[in-house]
Amino acid sequence: MVSVIITTHNRCNLLDRAIQSVLNQIYKDFELIVVADGCTDGTDSLMKKYESEKRIQYIHYSPAKGGNYARNKGAQNSRGEFIAFLDDDDEWLPEKLELQVAKIREDPECVLVYTGIRVVYVNECIEYSSIPKANGDLSKVLLFNNIIGSTSTPLIKKSVLDNSGLFDEQLGALQDYDLWLRISEFGKVLVIPKEMVNYYNYTTGKQVSAITDRYVDAIAYINKKYSRRINNLSPEEKVIKESCDYYLLANKAMRNNNKKLSRSYFIKALRVRFRLKYLIYYVFTFTSYRTLLKFRRYI
Known part of the structure; x- marks a missing residue:
């Protein structure tokens, strides 16, 4: 059952x-x-x-x-x-x-x-x-x-x-x-x-910084909790992990209508590891979240 x-x-x-x-x-x-x-x-x-x-x-x-x-x-x-x-x-x-x-x-x-x-x-x-x-x-x-x-x-x-x-x-x-x-x-x-x-x-259209902060705290908590597994990654894999964390936070900030914060996380992700996808998403932080969602359908 x-x-x-x-x-x-x-x-x-x-x-x-x-x-x-x-x-x-x-x-x-x-x-x-x-x-x-x-x-x-x-x-x-x-x-x-x-x-x-x-x-x-x-x-x-x-x-x-x-x-x-x-x-x-x-x-x-x-x-x-x-x-x-x-x-x-x-x-x-x-x-x-x-x-x-x-x-x-x-x-x-x-x-x-x-x-x-x-x-x-x-x-x-x-x-x-x-x-x-x-x-x-x-x-x-x-x-x-x-x-x-x-x-x-x-x-x-x-x-x-x-x-x-x-x-x-x-x-x-x-x-x-x-x-x-x-x-x-x-x-x-x-x-x-x-x-x-x-x-x-269900998005609200309002800036909700507190929700983004919860994700920041959660990532820090999870990375500490699984530090053994993360430490076993190669140096290249650790770079990928760090960039993925920033990418997640950038998307959460964008969803919560905090475009400035989203841009800062996309920049951090790009500095750690350049990816064209990150750069494109960064550009979309200067538009509406709806425009970004329309683009997401095709990637």
Whole structure:
């Protein structure tokens, strides 16, 4: 059985879509655990309509303790052989679990199966596909880039989570990336190179420096946490790692409408390691985020 965990905080207007995408899965051998993290909106009322659905377990508590705690709470109450997380503002395509369960059973060394996504920027009315291809031992590759992506994509062996540990509740950002780094040390990571998740982004248009600061702190925390693995990289690989960190921060700052900060991080990335992609993105910091997203569809 697959244990599906949806965590939510005051998004009852979006939660129903996520729940329905789980119930509409072709693969039916699952339990769904919905964890309400201190919700004060209409989430309790919404969940009442699912009281007769025996596959759904509803956990709610107050006050809110954060997404990491909520995901861990769901995992600790799960009974499945595999675990899959779904963010409350995303949705799955009907084939997702069926394809992932078949894939993870193909290879006993496989510990996680992830998928491609359809990225949807709601306010900007822009969509594009992100189709990954990386397979196998990704323990080094992941040090440079979170190619697995959102928590809404992977199917994970629960036995591996028992050994790797769950979400680090000390992290204010990049919680998923931290978990993938740990899981990747336990075996192979396989991919379904198809869009299996609609991944929705809701940008505010306001400058949000505090969110970017959380990513700065998270990168510093993760680099210290995995210093042993990073120290084993070659000098050339360490340069790539540093430039990738700056590139991530530049993109987060741009998304949070802090163009000046974004430019500074792109300049740092270029100084460490020149890449034409970084230079092009730097130029786009003088335009709107929507213009950048239009360009991103073609790279």
